[in-house]
Amino acid sequence: MTNISRSPFTDEIEQAEPPCKFSMSHFTTFKGDGDPEWHLKHYRRAMVLYRNNDALMCKILATTLQAEAQDWFHTLPPRSIRSFDDLSLVFTNEYSSYRTIKKKSNHLFPVKKNPKESLHDYVKRLKAEKAKIVGCDDSIANATF
Structure with missing residues (x-):
């Protein structure tokens, strides 16, 4: 129970089970030095079959974070993430300085x-x-x- 209380996810997300037959595929990792929007775009594409499962989307995205990004994730306040949209927002805000400027x-x-x-x-x-x-x-x- 201690891990759940420290998790940035709500109890509902933390306790949700993955769907039957879900298998982890290979995901691109994010280390904190790249474009967060690019990472989310590729992540959403890889998770297209599960995009309606908010809890799974949150939990699996957390596993794609490495190095400084993983450290950042563990600084999020307990129970502060209620949805994948919440997680996406804080993630892109944190790493907004690494966004690629789209050329015209x-x-x-x-x-x-x-x-x-x-x-x-x-x-x-x-x-x-x-x-x-x-x-x-x-x-x-x-x-x-």
């Missing part, structure tokens, strides 16, 4: 050809930058070129 199409405008750079190398560099932008507007990429 206008990020390409400062990419200029250096005077001694070959056209081939410039195009290669421009394409590499364009690949980092999700849903890049081709008309902006063309205007940049």
